Amino acid sequence: MKTVSVFCITLLLTTLSFVALAQHPTVSKNEARAYEKGTRNFNGTPGANYWQNSSDYFIQVSVDVKNKILSGRERIVYSNNSPDSLKTIVIRLYQDVFKKGVNRNSIVPVNPADIHDGVRIASLKVNNEDIDLSKSSQQVMRDGTLMYVFLSKKLAPKSTTELQIEWSFDFPQHTLIRMGTIDSTSMFVGQWYPQIAVYDDVNRWDTRSYNGLAEFYNDFSNFEVEISVPDQFMVWATGDPLNLKDMLQPQIYSRYTNACTSDEIHHVIAEEDILNKKITTQNHTWKYKATNVSDFAFGVSDHYLWDVTSVIVDKSSGRRTVVGTAYNTTSVNFEKVISISRETIRSLSEEMPGIPYPFPYLTVYAGDFGMEYPMITNVGPDAEFGMTVYANSHEIAHAYFPFLVGTNETVVGWMDEGLTVYIPENSQHNIAPELNIGAYNTSAFSQYAGIQDEVALITPTQCLDAKIYFYLSYAKAEQALRMLEMELGHDLFKTCLLTFIERWKYKHPTALDFFHTFSDVSKRDLDWYWMAWYYQVGGIPDLAIKNVTKSGNKYTAVIENKGQMPLPVLLTFYANDKNTGNITSAASQWQGNKTEMTLTFETTDAVTKIVLGSETIPDTQPDDNEYLVKQK
Numbered sequence: 001m002k003t004v005s006v007f008c009i010t011l012l013l014t015t016l017s018f019v020a021l022a023q024h025p026t027v028s029k030n031e032a033r034a035y036e037k038g039t040r041n042f043n044g045t046p047g048a049n050y051w052q053n054s055s056d057y058f059i060q061v062s063v064d065v066k067n068k069i070l071s072g073r074e075r076i077v078y079s080n081n082s083p084d085s086l087k088t089i090v091i092r093l094y095q096d097v098f099k100k101g102v103n104r105n106s107i108v109p110v111n112p113a114d115i116h117d118g119v120r121i122a123s124l125k126v127n128n129e130d131i132d133l134s135k136s137s138q139q140v141m142r143d144g145t146l147m148y149v150f151l152s153k154k155l156a157p158k159s160t161t162e163l164q165i166e167w168s169f170d171f172p173q174h175t176l177i178r179m180g181t182i183d184s185t186s187m188f189v190g191q192w193y194p195q196i197a198v199y200d201d202v203n204r205w206d207t208r209s210y211n212g213l214a215e216f217y218n219d220f221s222n223f224e225v226e227i228s229v230p231d232q233f234m235v236w237a238t239g240d241p242l243n244l245k246d247m248l249q250p251q252i253y254s255r256y257t258n259a260c261t262s263d264e265i266h267h268v269i270a271e272e273d274i275l276n277k278k279i280t281t282q283n284h285t286w287k288y289k290a291t292n293v294s295d296f297a298f299g300v301s302d303h304y305l306w307d308v309t310s311v312i313v314d315k316s317s318g319r320r321t322v323v324g325t326a327y328n329t330t331s332v333n334f335e336k337v338i339s340i341s342r343e344t345i346r347s348l349s350e351e352m353p354g355i356p357y358p359f360p361y362l363t364v365y366a367g368d369f370g371m372e373y374p375m376i377t378n379v380g381p382d383a384e385f386g387m388t389v390y391a392n393s394h395e396i397a398h399a400y401f402p403f404l405v406g407t408n409e410t411v412v413g414w415m416d417e418g419l420t421v422y423i424p425e426n427s428q429h430n431i432a433p434e435l436n437i438g439a440y441n442t443s444a445f446s447q448y449a450g451i452q453d454e455v456a457l458i459t460p461t462q463c464l465d466a467k468i469y470f471y472l473s474y475a476k477a478e479q480a481l482r483m484l485e486m487e488l489g490h491d492l493f494k495t496c497l498l499t500f501i502e503r504w505k506y507k508h509p510t511a512l513d514f515f516h517t518f519s520d521v522s523k524r525d526l527d528w529y530w531m532a533w534y535y536q537v538g539g540i541p542d543l544a545i546k547n548v549t550k551s552g553n554k555y556t557a558v559i560e561n562k563g564q565m566p567l568p569v570l571l572t573f574y575a576n577d578k579n580t581g582n583i584t585s586a587a588s589q590w591q592g593n594k595t596e597m598t599l600t601f602e603t604t605d606a607v608t609k610i611v612l613g614s615e616t617i618p619d620t621q622p623d624d625n626e627y628l629v630k631q632k
């Protein structure tokens with residue numbers, strides 16, 4: 001920017017409030033216990049006594065595409081790494097969200113045609129002992145989408161137990177909550193297998209019933225999954241494909257293996273292959289293996305195209321991620337998604353956050369919705385290129401939150417969503433220059449901030465109204481991060497973020513671990529910031545130019561904070577239409593309930609206009625952000 005002479009500058013602050021109460025983020029009883037037991041530290045690091053439980057899942061599932069029924073059997077080896085003896089195991093049956101009478105608060109309405117009697121459990125064994133599943137059973141209890149299994153013998157610390165479950169359920173045909181029927185022979189399958197709930201050092205058993213709103217909170221576990229499908233059906237799934245050579249026609253398999261080491265885009269399944277029905281073999285059971293991942297999902301179809309490429313994600317080792325897109329010939333814009341995905345993974349690995357993409361595979365399945373699972377996403381086609389870029393890069397970026405860093409989306413959905421909106425913003429703009437997600441979120445936040453139903457950002461996600469969930473978890477959460485970046489400066493902000501990832505990768509951080517890490521690494525007391533952005537109920541962003549006086553070449557502007565948010569101040573000076581310079585003040589200058597600050601600026605240019613703020617600094621009432629200097 002061409003500036004004339006910007007002589008800095010005095011800063012005067014007027015304190016209208018004399019007493020500012022010391023305020024700190026609330027430490028819940030449960031978190032206090034974690035600090036006491038040394039599983040977490042006050043500086044935001046995992047404690048010396050940190051532990052987490054995990055499972056080994058061995059699942060065989062059969063997909064009846066015609067009748068839309070999933071039937072499976074699974075063996076789970078559950079490791080209790082906690083210091084506690086467990087007398088109960090809590091199992092999640094996500095698909096009970098479609099059960100008659102279950103409490104739902106879904107982000108999309110449930111079509112009554114999909115309501116059923118719940119997941120059918122044909123048999124359950126614990127350590128080879130049959131469990132009574134009758135209505136009068138004293139051994140199990142189903143409540144919401146959970147099944148409690150009361151053990152006859154407690155599961156001791158540092159020991160394992162084995163569960164075997166046979167189950168089936170009617171797959172939703174008319175409702176898409178993250179998973180569902182895409183067309184008559186394409187299904188995206190997520191949140192589908194009986195899964196052990198998280199038992200952690202903060203809350204013990206996570207007994208929040210899945211109601212269709214918040215996404216998930218899962219242990220890091222290992223999966224070996226066999227998926228049986230009808231003739232001619234392809235499967236794309238989380239994990240290493242173990243038997244592709246047996247499943248694919250040689251020509252298709254050869255194209256795939258070539259793509260796995262190539263930077264080029266390979267059309268592994270093209271339209272003529274679908275017409276010729278020369279894709280799969282007579283084997284129908286697809287085998288996948290994934291280690292240390294928080295979930296397993298898959299998609300099936302008998303008429304999807306498949307593009308594959310690969311990207312070097314770690315230049316030091318040459319490690320590649322194999323990237324594929326599976327889509328319908330009618331999925332508008334999806335032929336571009338392979339390039340979008342490639343570039344997104346490259347930029348995530350090299351630029352922001354600049355950590356090699358944590359998985360060896362990614363498949364983007366053209367479904368309906370926008371949902372992330374480890375190594376596979378379900379994204380609906382969009383007629384707009386910009387939205388295609390936004391939606392796909394967003395779901396891909398979730399690889400870092402909550403999949404590398406295992407945040408709890410049922411409690412702090414704002415953490416993974418806010419970060420996942422924020423992290424790929426530059427990359428999205430580079431791929432689709434018309435996209436300015438930062439400005440979009442600023443505008444959304446400015447518009448909605450302070451509406452009547454707005455609760456604090458820290459409110460547990462599961463407790464949110466579906467109407468406010470998106471505004472809070474995405475727009476406001478992104479704003480809070482970007483304003484924090486402006487406060488700390490990009491480099492320090494990034495150092496804090498990278499430290500948080502390093503400390504908590506493959507672990508379960510809380511909101512306090514996030515706040516404490518940023519305060520610890522920045523060596524700044526940021527409690528004022530957390531209180532304003534995360535703990536305050538509502539809070540309107542509204543700065544105004546109250547007054548400007550001129551003395552010689554010196555302009556003195558009084559800025560008023562008419563709202564309740566500590567915002568950075570940016571004043572830009574114009575001589576006619578020429579930008580002659582700007583002056584800024586950090587949001588921290590508003591600390592202590594200050595409502596006014598004075599900034600001065602010197603220039604020899606004849607200033608005609610002074611503008612407060614920018615398209616990425618929120619302001620609910622922008623009318624008072626411009627000051628016209630009277631020319632004498």
Ligand SMILES: [Zn+2]
Binds near residue numbers: 416
């Ligand atoms: Zn998301």
